[in-house]
Amino acid sequence: MISGPFMALASVLLIASSEGGADAVKIDEARSLIAEAAQIERQAAAGRLTGAYAKALRGDIRKGLVDLEQTSLLKSVIEDALAAMDRRDAARLSAIAEQLAARERSLGRAG
Numbered sequence: 001m002i003s004g005p006f007m008a009l010a011s012v013l014l015i016a017s018s019e020g021g022a023d024a025v026k027i028d029e030a031r032s033l034i035a036e037a038a039q040i041e042r043q044a045a046a047g048r049l050t051g052a053y054a055k056a057l058r059g060d061i062r063k064g065l066v067d068l069e070q071t072s073l074l075k076s077v078i079e080d081a082l083a084a085m086d087r088r089d090a091a092r093l094s095a096i097a098e099q100l101a102a103r104e105r106s107l108g109r110a111g
Contacts, residue, residue: 062082
């Protein structure tokens with residue numbers, strides 16, 4: 001009999017394998033990256049991050065978002081987030097992350 005962590009992993013894989021589950025996972029990943037981008041912009045504006053460190057973090061987040069952009073479900077949202085990143089617009093990034101959290105909640109995820 002399967003129990004413990006293996007059962008939990010099997011449940012996660014089953015959920016993620018369904019189309020709705022896969023969409024929810026991608027929405028969660030995009031929301032997380034965009035919220036992180038907003039936080040980086042707030043911290044950089046407050047002088048709490050060095051320029052080089054903020055640039056490296058932005059590059060990592062941008063790469064993750066570009067990878068997710070291939071998902072038609074998220075294409076326009078990610079384009080909006082990338083443009084906000086270019087403008088260093090923490091408020092817009094936070095708003096996008098909140099919109100994605102609302103979408104997650106509508107799919108039955110905590111967000």
